[in-house]
Amino acid sequence: MGGGEPPQQILLHIHKYKYEFHVIIVGHCTKVPRNSNLEKLRSGYLFPEISRHESEHLQKNPDASLIRLGIGDTTQPIPDTITLAMAEQVRGLSTIQGYRGYGAEQGNMALRKAIAGKFYQDMGIKANEIFVSDGAQCDISRLQMLLGSNVTVAVQDPSFPAYIDSSVVVGQAGELEEKTGKYGNIIYMNCGPENDFFPDLSTIPRTDIIFLCSPNNPTGHAASWQQLKQLVEFAEANGSIIVHDSAYAAYIRDGSPRSIFAIPGAKEVGLSLQVAIEISSFSKFAGFTGVRLGWTVVPEELLYSNGFPVIKDFNRIVCTCFNGASNIAQAGGLACLSTDGYHDLCKVIDYYMENAKILVDGFTSLGWKVYGGKNAPYIWVHFPGMSSWNVFAEILKKTNIVTVPGRGFGAAGEEYIRVSAFGQRQNILEAIRRLNSFL
């Protein structure tokens, strides 16, 4: 019995794919079918795409001094208090007393208590409802595995690509419509200046799941108390679950809610506990993008339509598909929530927010309409009538500054670019100088 398809057919496929893959594959085909969900997925994840453009630019201009305000990656050192705690944990692993093997799948209880105490005081969230993770992006996928293919979802447009991409991977989405760049079966909730960057819920059909990121990546908009309250009531009326991503909550400056669970119930105390899950992260809060630590809150009161508690299934997913975050990262997380650690981190966040102000002022003085940057480390700049990929390319070519084309976050991101406020101050100032000279 031979293995797979005849060579001729293989060559056809190689021809079809070689432009993406840049190598000619030699090998026999197995008889294993490709996952049709992955076949649907738009080729090229946004950030690797940006990196590719960056590399091509550097190849053409080897002496270019790039300023990277594209992928939202933290740049400032982690405060000493925190790395000292991690180093102590690490070195302890070389001693009989300090050695630790597997931890609890759901995370170290001291850390879970500290998270509940620091971020959810008086909101009715208990430590056993907190799942420590290796980051928000990973937990978005684990939540999608939890939910499965048979739920309907709504997503902000524009939004961080992981919600939709993971939705396609688990089979919730229909076909990709090339013209609009939208998938079937997904409800895109438009968020632009015309609706204060928050979905107009009167136009949104019911879905099982509503993903909401606040402060939003990429628009930088933090939902107000009134907006989140409306959303919680909307979810309750529809029997939906909100998946609230609060990865940038530490950047909120104007008193907007930092957690969905801060929303008081409309008719009873704790309504949000019955309609929401919250995903969050140490990445942007503590510069842990490379250390990898986050958490997810699943309230005990949140039930499926059959009355079964969602928390019980999520615990099962975490035990089956994950084995806990690194114990070193968890020791760091605990130090982040100590009085000294937290204080030091707030100063780093202030630094990035000062960067954000410089960027907002800079683009504004150039005559562009700027959103975001007040409650989030992202600036969302509007270039009316222009293609965002063209603007991205033009800025890169003329100023050697990497941004992100808004189109990469969805159709509603067209005409925008996202500029990240993460960076050394001197680079932010230099970026503004270059933009002043060239735009």
Place this chain on the structure above:
Amino acid sequence: MGGGEPPQQILLHIHKYKYEFHVIIVGHCTKVPRNSNLEKLRSGYLFPEISRHESEHLQKNPDASLIRLGIGDTTQPIPDTITLAMAEQVRGLSTIQGYRGYGAEQGNMALRKAIAGKFYQDMGIKANEIFVSDGAQCDISRLQMLLGSNVTVAVQDPSFPAYIDSSVVVGQAGELEEKTGKYGNIIYMNCGPENDFFPDLSTIPRTDIIFLCSPNNPTGHAASWQQLKQLVEFAEANGSIIVHDSAYAAYIRDGSPRSIFAIPGAKEVGLSLQVAIEISSFSKFAGFTGVRLGWTVVPEELLYSNGFPVIKDFNRIVCTCFNGASNIAQAGGLACLSTDGYHDLCKVIDYYMENAKILVDGFTSLGWKVYGGKNAPYIWVHFPGMSSWNVFAEILKKTNIVTVPGRGFGAAGEEYIRVSAFGQRQNILEAIRRLNSFL
């Protein structure tokens, strides 16, 4: 519009589930359907179940001095060379020069090169085919997300529960048959003394995917050159993909292959590159069960039936659902593969294998038939005609030793218990003393 089902129905469900969940849930049901794949999943993941038995035993016997030879968790300190390298990386994160944010999703290139060089020399595996992960269990799930619901799978019986459980989660399995404890649509490949603990391939129907763990957890059997060669030829003839789990390869003592890619092609060089994926881990090799680091190899030559390269989809999954392993753990991984680090780790492995020998000799001298323990840190003890949960309970009750009932690894594990060789020497010797007194 009201949220969810009427209260009466909720109460019925609460009644049904409260015995598992130990709390009465108060809350309204959403209208979100529970994932039917999770509904199929057998309640209770094995290792939390063992912990529950352990806790109950301690409640009844608060003064019991437990010896834990159950969950296979490493106990020996990590060599200094390795934790010093991690501590240096950690402390560097507090400096401008040493700070690192997001790394490459697929892992640090220096580590990927070191893995290719140390474990895959002369096997045709390149660094770009290595995906650094946060552990083998996590990558099993990501591979299942890659494969999707539309593939057929075969699994060793007995086997580590994560293969089957993740298979159920992504929807590959049929219903659970309570009597046999087996799921529909999954091919169980019996592995016992009658077939030298390796599947009799002449009786196994074709499947898309064949999971094979060698050295096997729980039986401790390392597949021979001849056995793995047969499997590679079987996969080629059937157009199947082997997912080979080599998490315990470092424990092989008798010259059996440590990688599926060591198998030379039957008709051409590198046949295994066209039919296999390999999952592996630093957990048991380097005591990294809590640090979290592993890797997966997906050869470029491995193609789906339509000619599309599997590696390209796996890269997409890793970029979408994962954000790389902790950079601290990766620095540790690199130190593990340095000359000094590797040398020190081999001594730790020798220590565990000396434990294994003591356990094999101990159970043998008690008159029981013992398998494993020669190429793996697990001893697989046969108690003919007895229920493995009863043996487990009896040993716990009489000797305060925690083992794992073989039944937890599948129907073919009935009559067996798994004993882990991870532990302090004095505990292993004390375990044998207790067994001698009581059995």
